[in-house]
Amino acid sequence: NAGVTQTPKFRVLKTGQSMTLLCAQDMNHEYMYWYRQDPGMGLRLIHYSVGEGTTAKGEVPDGYNVSRLKKQNFLLGLESAAPSQTSVYFCASSPAAGMYGYTFGSGTRLTVV
């Protein structure tokens, strides 16, 4: 009963470095989401996926890319990290749109120096 697993849990990057955050879910959910959480701003949607092989932009997609090659995995990439991308990143999944609660991972705390 792992639910949604995010790796890594913590990471420090230097400006300009790249990295990939991995999200894995074992609930056979169709929908997956990447949010970032910053103090006082709630969660903001970066990208989302409505099924294997699909991705779409959310509210704050610039500087990020995603891939959903397998239904259970949703990867978030930072090609050239910037200090403005310092944040806590959460992955979530849902069986379908709108009518179901999300299952969240425990988050990745990323610091870009």
Add this chain to the structure above:
Amino acid sequence: SQQGEEDPQALSIQEGENATMNCSYKTSINNLQWYRQNSGRGLVHLILIRSNEREKHSGRLRVTLDTSKKSSSLLITASRAADTASYFCATDGDYGQNFVFGPGTRLSVLP
């Protein structure tokens, strides 16, 4: 984008008291959800309420929805120290495929 806004931003109460948090939103919704987040953890889904529902209960939680006022409230009865957390409301987003989260209410329950 449409967003719920929780009120108050922070709330401190004594153990055993009731805690009420409010959420206001801007445009019509189909569904509204409430989540809890303990410090350093991910969000946990509490309740989903549909636009044609006025009230839902789950244990010590009661959620109401007033679509005419575009507002919802979350009531936690007989609060416990373990209820200390941030609480977020989330409404159907512009993209139709996701929920948009407000900035949250920080609840502190003092023993």
